Amino acid sequence: MTRGxxxxxxxxxxxxxxxxxxARLFGTGGGRGARSVASHDEDTTTMGxxxxxxxxxxxxxxxxxAVWLATATPAYLDKTNAATVHAALRLPSDVAxxxxxxxxxxxxxxxxxxxxxxxxGTTLVVTADLRDGLPTSADESAGGDGAAAVLVADDxxxxxxxxxxxxxxxxxxxxxxxxxxxxxxxxxxxEERFGETRYVPLGAEAWEAGLKAAGLTPGEVDRVxxxxxxxxAAKAVAxxxxxxxxxxxxxxxxxxGQTGTAxxxxxxxxxxxxxxxxxxxxxxxxxxxxxxxCFRTTEARAAWTPAETVADQxxxxxxxxxxxxxxxxxxxxxxxPRRPExxxxxxxxxxxxxxxxxGFVGSEDRSTGAVHLPPSRVSMxxxxxxxxxxxxxxxxxxxxxxxxxxxxxxxxxxxIVFAVLDFEGGGRFPVELTDVDPEAVSIGDRVVMTFRRLYxxxxxxxxxxxxxxxxxxxxxx
Amino acid sequence: xxxxxxKDRVAIVGMGCTRFAEHWDKGLDxxxxxxxxxxxxxxxxxxxxxxxxxxxxxxxxxxGITLARxxxxxxxxxxxxxxxxxxxxxxxxxxxxxxxxxAYDVAMAVGAEKVKDSGYQGLNAFPIPxxxxxxxxxxxxxxxxxxxxxxxxxxxDEDELAGVLARISWxxxxxxxxxxxxxxxxxxxxxxxxxxxxxxxxxxxxxxxGVADGAAAAIVVRAExxxxxxxxPLYIKALSFAAGSGSGLIDPDYDYTWFPxxxxxxxxxxxxxxxxxxxxxxxxxxxxxxxxxxxLVLMEDLGFAERGTAWKEVLAGTFDRTGPLPVNPDGGLKxxxxxxxxxxxxxxxxxxxxLRGEATPERQIETDRTLALTHNLGGYPGExxxxxxxxxxxxx
Numbered sequence: 001m002t003r004g005x006x007x008x009x010x011x012x013x014x015x016x017x018x019x020x021x022x023a024r025l026f027g028t029g030g031g032r033g034a035r036s037v038a039s040h041d042e043d044t045t046t047m048g049x050x051x052x053x054x055x056x057x058x059x060x061x062x063x064x065x066a067v068w069l070a071t072a073t074p075a076y077l078d079k080t081n082a083a084t085v086h087a088a089l090r091l092p093s094d095v096a097x098x099x100x101x102x103x104x105x106x107x108x109x110x111x112x113x114x115x116x117x118x119x120x121g122t123t124l125v126v127t128a129d130l131r132d133g134l135p136t137s138a139d140e141s142a143g144g145d146g147a148a149a150v151l152v153a154d155d156x157x158x159x160x161x162x163x164x165x166x167x168x169x170x171x172x173x174x175x176x177x178x179x180x181x182x183x184x185x186x187x188x189x190x191e192e193r194f195g196e197t198r199y200v201p202l203g204a205e206a207w208e209a210g211l212k213a214a215g216l217t218p219g220e221v222d223r224v225x226x227x228x229x230x231x232x233a234a235k236a237v238a239x240x241x242x243x244x245x246x247x248x249x250x251x252x253x254x255x256x257g258q259t260g261t262a263x264x265x266x267x268x269x270x271x272x273x274x275x276x277x278x279x280x281x282x283x284x285x286x287x288x289x290x291x292x293x294c295f296r297t298t299e300a301r302a303a304w305t306p307a308e309t310v311a312d313q314x315x316x317x318x319x320x321x322x323x324x325x326x327x328x329x330x331x332x333x334x335x336x337p338r339r340p341e342x343x344x345x346x347x348x349x350x351x352x353x354x355x356x357x358x359g360f361v362g363s364e365d366r367s368t369g370a371v372h373l374p375p376s377r378v379s380m381x382x383x384x385x386x387x388x389x390x391x392x393x394x395x396x397x398x399x400x401x402x403x404x405x406x407x408x409x410x411x412x413x414x415x416i417v418f419a420v421l422d423f424e425g426g427g428r429f430p431v432e433l434t435d436v437d438p439e440a441v442s443i444g445d446r447v448v449m450t451f452r453r454l455y456x457x458x459x460x461x462x463x464x465x466x467x468x469x470x471x472x473x474x475x476x477x
Numbered sequence: 478x479x480x481x482x483x484k485d486r487v488a489i490v491g492m493g494c495t496r497f498a499e500h501w502d503k504g505l506d507x508x509x510x511x512x513x514x515x516x517x518x519x520x521x522x523x524x525x526x527x528x529x530x531x532x533x534x535x536x537x538x539x540x541g542i543t544l545a546r547x548x549x550x551x552x553x554x555x556x557x558x559x560x561x562x563x564x565x566x567x568x569x570x571x572x573x574x575x576x577x578x579x580a581y582d583v584a585m586a587v588g589a590e591k592v593k594d595s596g597y598q599g600l601n602a603f604p605i606p607x608x609x610x611x612x613x614x615x616x617x618x619x620x621x622x623x624x625x626x627x628x629x630x631x632x633x634d635e636d637e638l639a640g641v642l643a644r645i646s647w648x649x650x651x652x653x654x655x656x657x658x659x660x661x662x663x664x665x666x667x668x669x670x671x672x673x674x675x676x677x678x679x680x681x682x683x684x685x686x687g688v689a690d691g692a693a694a695a696i697v698v699r700a701e702x703x704x705x706x707x708x709x710p711l712y713i714k715a716l717s718f719a720a721g722s723g724s725g726l727i728d729p730d731y732d733y734t735w736f737p738x739x740x741x742x743x744x745x746x747x748x749x750x751x752x753x754x755x756x757x758x759x760x761x762x763x764x765x766x767x768x769x770x771x772x773l774v775l776m777e778d779l780g781f782a783e784r785g786t787a788w789k790e791v792l793a794g795t796f797d798r799t800g801p802l803p804v805n806p807d808g809g810l811k812x813x814x815x816x817x818x819x820x821x822x823x824x825x826x827x828x829x830x831x832l833r834g835e836a837t838p839e840r841q842i843e844t845d846r847t848l849a850l851t852h853n854l855g856g857y858p859g860e861x862x863x864x865x866x867x868x869x870x871x872x873x
Contacts, residue, residue, distance in 0.1 A: 338598050345609035353608045373727050374610065380724035402626050402733055404678035406618035408599065418614055420622065420733075428729045430612060430859075443625070454609065462609035 001118040004161040004295060007062055007151035009054035010269035010310040011047050011128075012256055013038045014317055014435040014468070019141045021322035029136030035257035037320050038145035040328040040413040041434055041452040041466065044071040044128035045081045047147035047262075049088040049451040052126050055149040056089065057307040057395070061158060062151055065121035067091060070100035070110040072180075072261045073130045075453070075461055084463060085126055087358035088451045090392060104129075104178075104229060105287035107148075107261035112291055114152040115165045122153040129260035131229075132329050133186055142231055144257025148265035160300035163272055163281060165293070169210035171202050172289035178229055185330075187229075196233045202290040203237035210282075210292030218242040221294075222279040225249040225267040228286030229258055237286065249274075255314045264291070270310040277301045316471045318437075328413065339410040344458035355390065360449060360465045362427060363388035371427030393449070396423040398467055400445045405438045412455060417441060421467060435468040446470045480717070482749030483577040485872050488703035488710035489695050491520020494826040496658045497691035497813040505537045505591040506547035512692035512819075513548055513587055520696040520706050524548055527696065528581035530555040533568035533588035535817035536603045544587055561855020562765065563718070564588060565693065565821030566864040570716045573697050582698060588823075589692035590816030599688060600817065614677075616767065617685050619857035621678030623770040626733035631785040639679060641788040642769035643670040646683045648791075649766060649805050652798055653812020655840040660689040660814040684769040689814025693822035695829075700872065709833045711825075714848065714867040715749035717742045725859025738863035739778040739854055746865040747780070752848070755780045756802050759867075760846035761831055763824035765854045766809040776804070779852060779865070803842050806831060821864065824851035832870050847871045 015037040022030030038047060048069050056062050067089070069082035082097035091097075100106040107127035114123040131143025153159040177195035180187040189195070203226065211218065224247055226238040231253065238248055249271050252263075259266055264285040271281045275297045282294045326332045355361040356374045363375035365388055370381040373393060378385050398421035406416040417433040419441070433441065434452060447467040454462040493515025495508055503511075517524060530553060532544035541555030560567040565588030572584035595601055599615060612619075628638045647667050653659035665683060673681035696706075703710035719742040725731040743755075752758050764779065766772035776787035781802055782795070790796065796804035807813065807827040810820060828849035830836040853864040 339615075340595075340597055340601050340604075342609075342613060343604040343606070346606035349606060349608040353610070357608050357610050371727075380722060380728060401729070402622045404614075404618045404621045405675075406614050406621075406677045408617060408676055409613055409615045411613075416614065416618070418612075418618060422729050426729075428727050428731075430726055443629070454613075464610045 002155040002161065002164050003115055003118045003152065004155065004164040005150055005272065006122065006153035006159040006161055007055045007059035008162065008269045008272050009051050009058065009149055009307060010266040010313070011051035011054060011147040012036050012310060012313040012317070013042055013047065013145050015039060015320040016317040017320055017322060017325045022136055022141060025322055026136045029141060031141045033254035035141065036144045036146055036317065037325055037328070038130055039435055041454060043075040043453050043461070044073050044130060044147070045069070045075045045084045046451050046453055046463065047145065048126040048128040048149070049085050051128065051147035051149040052085060052089055052124060054307040055124070055151055058305060059151060059159070063122065064091065064095060064124040064151060066096040066098065067124045067126060068098050068100055068110050068114070070106040070125070070127045070261055071129055072102060072104045072106065074099065074101050084358065087354055090359040090361065103288065104260050105289065108264045108285040108287065108291040111150055111152070111265060112168060112170060112293060115293065118154055122151065122159060125150045125152055125265070127262040127265045129262045131258060131260045135326060135331055139187055142253070142258055144259045146256060146259035146262050146266050148262050148269050150265055161298050162301045162304050163295035163297045166216065166296055167210065167214035168291065168293040169206045169213055170289065170291045171206045171209070173198060173202055192232055195230045196236060199228065199230055199233035199286045199290070200236050203284060203286055204240060206290035206292045207241060207284060210294060214294040216280060216294060219244055220280055221247055221282050223247060223249045223271045223275055224282040224284065225251045225271060226284045226286065227251060227258070227263040227267055229260060230286060231258070234286055237284065266310065272297065273306050273309045273311065275301065324413070337408065337410050337414055339408065341410060342455055342457055344460045345462045347460070357464055359392060360394040361390050361392045364391040369426065373427050373429040391427070393423050393427055394465065395449070396425050397470065398423050398447045398449070400441065400443055400447060401428070402443060403441050419447070419467065421447065432466045433468065434466040480745050480749065482715050483573060484714050484749055485700050485712050486577045487573045487697050487713045488700045489713065489825065489829065489868065490698050490703050490706035490710050491516050491522070491696040492694065492826050492829045493519055494658055494693040494823055495691050497660045497689040497816060497823065499593050500690040501593065503690065505589055508589050508591065508690060508692035509544060509547045509587060512589065512694045516585070516694040516696055522583065522696065522706070524550060527583050527585045529553065529572070529575055529584045531558050531568040531571040531584070531586050532556065533558045533564040533586065533818040533821070534590055535559055535561070535564050537589060537591045537818065561862050562767070562815065562817050563821055563853045563855045563862050563864040564818045565823070566851065566853040566866065567821070569695055569822060569825060570718065573713055573716060576697050576699055582702065583696060585694060585696050586822060587692065587694040588818040588821060590818040591690050592688055592816055593690050600815065616857065617680055618677035620768040620771055621680045622733050623774055623858055624679060627770065627774065630732060630734045633788055635679070638788060639671065640667070641791050642684055642773065643667045644791055645766070645769045645772050646670045646811060648797055649809040649811035652806050652840055653808025655837060656808050656812065657837065659808040659812040660687050661812045680768060686767045686810035687814035689816055691814070691816040691819045691823065693819045693826050695822055695825055709870060711829055711832060711868045711870060712872055714869050715746035715865070717746035717749060717865045718863070719745070720862045721860060723860040731859055733858050735774055736778050736854065736858060736861055736863065738861045739775060739852065742863040742865040743779045746867055750848070750867040752867065755850065758846065759802060759848050759850050760844045761803045761806055761828070761842055762850040762852065763807065763809070763827050764804055764852040766805055766811050767815065772804070775852060779850070798840060798842065806836070806840055806842055821851070821853040824853060825868070828868050832868070
């Protein structure tokens with residue numbers, strides 16, 4: 001049975017830190033290029049939701065039987081973060097939601113596990129990561145934030161494969177090159193040379209074994225990327241692959257940075273988006289061993305239009321001052337607004353209102369068509385009682401009817417930009433805007449909904465929807 | 478379905494009002510005792526002669542005990558009232574209806590709020606456990622959306638409209654400067670108002686009401702008994718209240734240029750009082766100027782100006798203290814600040830002074846009209862409660 005990729009997307013957050021900004025402040029650190037920066041209202045769960053939404057949007061009728069979320073920087077421990085992704089995607093309750101967590105390798109591992117189980121149904125593999133380190137550290141500059149999602153399925157008329165899984169290999173080894181004690185923010189690394197001496201042979205071993213398993217020679221590989229937090233080792237492995245000139249793909253290190261758990265899938269998404277039908281695409285991930293995954297794009301690739309390509313998202317980014325980056329990452333603490341912090345979310349209220357809070361599902365009066373956001377039992381027009389149908393607006397384009405900038409309200413990153421939206425298909429909702437410059441907002445602007453973390457109180461994250469400008473050519477509707 | 482009103486059946490026979498200020502040295506109990514003591518003296522009664530009490534506070538305390546304890550009321554019916562920023566008006570409405578019904582001879586409404594003990598700027602709502610999806614905007618931000626919507630609808634340049642709003646603020650500070658009970662007693666130039674730091678949208682600090690502690694109170698009796706207590710009672714002509722359904726927030730037809738709840742309450746109040754031309758019949762109006770665009774739009778909602786023309790009337794000085802219809806001659810929320818539970822009764826207090834000729838001479842309105850209006854709102858554009866009253870010195 002042929003198994004492979006039925007849908008795929010990457011998510012690159014809007015903000016960029018120019019690495020030169022680090023040296024400008026500290027006199028040291030930084031480097032060339034830029035890294036992606038998750039907004040203050042994003043975490044691995046919300047970025048995973050965005051990647052998953054993009055992946056599913058381009059595959060009409062996709063019905064995953066399971067959603068897996070892999071990250072080394074989960075929003076919660078103990079509690080399953082994939083359940084939040086599941087709710088935001090409005091998946092039925094019989095869809096399993098599992099976290100793969102802790103180690104950077106869990107992203108590649110989750111994807112390989114899903115690919116290696118033909119007949120196990122359709123699985124949405126979501127990976128996300130937030131990478132940083134202390135100011136001026138190599139991790140701060142080399143790291144990036146992002147997510148990727150791959151819809152793994154058996155080939156079928158309903159879910160034609162964009163890329164068929166040809167095979168791969170995994171090799172494992174125990175050595176301490178990079179580690180982070182449980183509960184700590186900062187990763188630590190051993191002397192760089194030591195890791196390199198382990199990763200280079202591990203990468204070569206996986207490359208050789210994986211190509212053999214896939215029935216390929218290096219010369220038959222059209223696109224390949226080597227990923228890993230050990231940048232020097234990844235470059236050395238890439239140099240030794242023996243592939244044709246031009247086959248080595250951009251690993252996004254100069255524009256996005258290494259997004260850790262998410263990175264193998266993020267570069268895979270970028271490669272599949274750029275590949276034509278019939279190309280061999282491979283990704284080799286170095287993390288406590290090495291994983292090689294090989295694919296061949298199919299004829300169905302030609303009929304597939306990505307919702308928003310990684311390249312478009314990379315190009316649409318906007319710079320963030322280094323000070324904002326440091327405050328968003330909790331490295332510095334600016335004076336908060338002189339307003340009370342919000343109270344923790346009521347779990348029981350959130351649970352009752354799951355479809356609204358996580359799915360942005362309102363209600364539509366069957367007799368008058370009036371759309372209610374949030375859902376209402378009694379109609380605002382005509383007063384019909386309990387005669388409503390659920391109506392989802394998370395994927396609807398909104399138009400700004402009016403807006404304001406609140407410089408006094410509590411926000412983890414003031415000011416709050418707030419707009420009254422009218423949705424295509426009906427419905428009005430006043431909502432916070434994000435990934436936006438206050439000066440750039442106008443009445444009549446088109447915006448799309450995005451799943452965000454509003455704040456955290458008593459350790460409970462308040463997830464809900466905001467709106468952001470529609471930016472990329474394909475991202476508008 | 479009917480709104481009959483209680484025109485001329487109930488009279489206010491005594492009132493009191495503290496200075497509104499940052500009363501760092503006074504607690505809620507002090508404010509209550511001060512306002513109540515002044516009011517008992519004003520009506521010439523003791524607390525034992527009052528049969529029932531309604532106490533308005535938004536969030537300075539719960540239950541009637543919050544009033545009964547500081548005043549040491551023993552066994553009286555004391556009810557705490559809350560209805561957003563109309564809380565003070567709502568207390569008087571309840572007391573007046575209680576007297577009109579015949580249930581009591583003498584009833585008292587007390588409104589008080591101790592805002593400045595929170596340690597934060599502005600007003601901050603009581604957190605009620607919720608699902609975390611509700612807006613967390615300030616009131617300033619919600620009302621700031623009115624100005625650009627109004628400018629767009631009526632073709633007013635936004636910079637020109639900013640000047641109109643500044644003039645409203647200027648006017649209310651002019652009036653407040655002449656009022657010993659106001660929080661802010663300085664005139665402020667239009668230039669200073671326009672240059673003040675932005676708070677939300679284009680609204681600056683001087684477009685916003687202040688924040689203060691305060692208390693005010695009134696004693697009401699049946700109209701036929703009024704002259705037992707005072708030679709110059711204020712007869713209640715209308716008490717109207719409208720709560721919106723909140724649908725303005727989610728209804729694409731709402732355009733943020735008016736407050737339907739306020740227009741509805743005004744229509745009802747005028748019907749109760751028999752007023753056909755408020756601009757020509759009213760001696761003055763106290764309105765809820767929480768933010769300058771609010772007062773602008775209210776001039777139209779209350780029928781003082783045609784739709785789309787209030788901005789011109791403001792510039793023409795129509796609502797100045799010496800204009801054809803003085804609005805907020807006491808300085809309004811702008812000069813008084815907004816101790817939520819007290820504000821509605823503070824508005825009544827100004828009608829009590831002005832219609833009886835007891836305002837300080839430098840702000841006493843010269844008029845032969847005998848009717849005055851108070852307007853009090855709570856909530857936000859799209860989700861609002863609105864109160865309108867009319868009082869007068871003559872029966873009939």
